[in-house]
Amino acid sequence: MAEYDDHPAYPVGLRLNGRRVVVVGGGQVAQRRLPALIAAGADITLVSPSATASVEAMADTGEIRWERRRYQDGDLTDTWYALVASSDAEANDAASAEAERTRTWCVRSDDAEAATAWTPATGRSEGITVAVLTTTSQGRDPRHSAAVRDAIVEGLRDGTLAAPHHRTRAPGVALVGGGPGDPDLITVRGRRLLAEADVVIADRLGPRDLLDELPPHVEVIDAAKIPYGRYMAQEAINQALIDHAKAGKAVVRLKGGDPFVFGRGMEEAQALAAEGIACTVVPGISSSISVPGAAGIPVTHRGVAHEFTVVSGHVAPDDPRSLVDWAALAQLRGTLVLLMAVDKIGSIARALIDHGKSPDTPVALVQEGTTAAQRRVDATLATVGERAAAEDVRPPAVIVIGEVVAVGPEPSGHSAE
Incomplete structure (x- = not known):
């Protein structure tokens, strides 16, 4: 040759x-x-x-x-x-x-x-195949080819490498799960759609650091500050999505965690479908598993827990609006993960104990999980209400109940009982 x-x-x-x-x-x-x-x-x-x-x-x-x-x-x-x-x-x-x-x-x-x-060193991003060959008079360098490939693909995926579409894009809405808070934990597809958006309607719990990376022409709307007018908050958000999409914009609804895990994403998808607006759902990493993991807690562990149950705690157990069967949950041997439950944890703990769960069951509260402000407070089911108040635990926080709390090394930021 x-x-x-x-x-x-x-x-x-x-x-x-x-x-x-x-x-x-x-x-x-x-x-x-x-x-x-x-x-x-x-x-x-x-x-x-x-x-x-x-x-x-x-x-x-x-x-x-x-x-x-x-x-x-x-x-x-x-x-x-x-x-x-x-x-x-x-x-x-x-x-x-x-x-x-x-x-x-x-x-x-x-x-x-x-x-x-x-x-060639090959990579793919949203319908684009990148293939890189390096050839010189001294021979091929596959490692350099791979490094160039990786840089190009990463840039396309996270939007740092500008590659504008020259064909007209169909307007629509992407419901993007932004993950638990750390901007590095958004999915590749979510980050790419965010970089291509004309309008971003963001939740407070979404990865806010990513908003600073958006080009100046992108309109960023804080969902918590949409004027209510004659609508309730969610209806106002739905209407904003509809209005911007009908104006021909590419809209991203940036949500914390996953859009369909206590995120009201389906309500938004249904509202868009009723108006004939195309909707793409981009799943996100749910805080129910990622935040415990970041704090050193596995939601399942061999010989300890063969199941985990995720529960919304925004409604107290004695509230007639509650759809949760707390008596059944108290009988489970696996892990309970509570979201939106900080202000209700005292009454939830009492309900679980009243229905037979041991007061000595370990509990961990992880505040601002995956972010620089993350901290963990440990307690038992009997003491968690007092501990949460004494340590001034505030939302957003994920609460883990079960023997898995005691598994693994003590992480940094741990606050002992």
């Missing part, structure tokens, strides 16, 4: 749907490369005496055909693309030679210079 040394590779995207592809070798290289070939719709035959467990699973599920033997001359007949990646140097050379004779594009994992094709 010396005649190609001083010439750069010609980049091209192969359309392999329904076309025969042969992979020689079932080891780690094949394990990494096969998923992309499967996603491309290729008709894949694997030729190898053995394979990793993951590759074998692909054969078992019918995603690939596996010929359990060494490579034989003629295996590349009618093949469009070949990946030669076995640990058998003789077989690799023979397969590569056949590919050259049959004019089949061939990638060699063991000898790039003997290949007729190179696999």
Whole structure:
């Protein structure tokens, strides 16, 4: 292949749907490369005496055909693309030679210079495939290719790399779960949609730090400050979403946690559907599991808790509006996670004890979880009401009840009973 040394590779995207592809070798290289070939719709035959467990699973599920033997001359007949990646140097050379004779594009994992094709460092973001090859007179540098790929894809995903759409975007609303508070915990898709928005209607508990990164033309609306007028608060938010979407804007409703975990996201989705407005739901990391985790508390743990139950505590147990069966919850052996329950924790604890839960059950209150202001206060079910008041625990806080509170090392910011 010396005649190609001083010439750069010609980049091209192969359309392999329904076309025969042969992979020689079932080891780690094949394990990494096969998923992309499967996603491309290729008709894949694997030729190898053995394979990793993951590759074998692909054969078992019918995603690939596996010929359990060494490579034989003629295996590349009618093949469009070949990946030669076995640990058998003789077989690799023979397969590569056949590919050259049959004019089949061939990638060699063991000898790039003997290949007729190179696999670029590839990444994807919302319908865009980024493929990077670095070639110099001194040879290829795959690590540099991967670093460039990662920088481009990350920039596209988080909006720091400007890539404006030149086709007209359809207006609509995205209900984006922003996660528990740390701006790094919003999903990749949520952050990208936020970067592309014309209007953002944000909750107080959303990742507020991300709002400072938005371009100056983006209108940011604090949901807590929307004038009520003749509407209740949620109806006013619904109407704002509708009005901006009908004005042709790309709207993001930035919510804390997940839109559908005590987030009233479905009410907003229903209001938009009634007006015929397109709505995209982007799930978020719920504080019910992420905040305990950030405080060193697993909501489940082998031999301790095989279940966890998430409960809204915004209504007291003796309130006729309550939909929670506190008597049933008191009988559960797993973990209880309470959201929006700081001011009701005393009455909730009493109800659980009255219905049979041990007063010695460990309890942890985690305030401002995942943020720089995070702190944890520990108590028992018998003392949690007094402890919450004495420590001035304030919303937002997640309360964990159960033996999992005592599992694991004591985290920083821990306040002992």
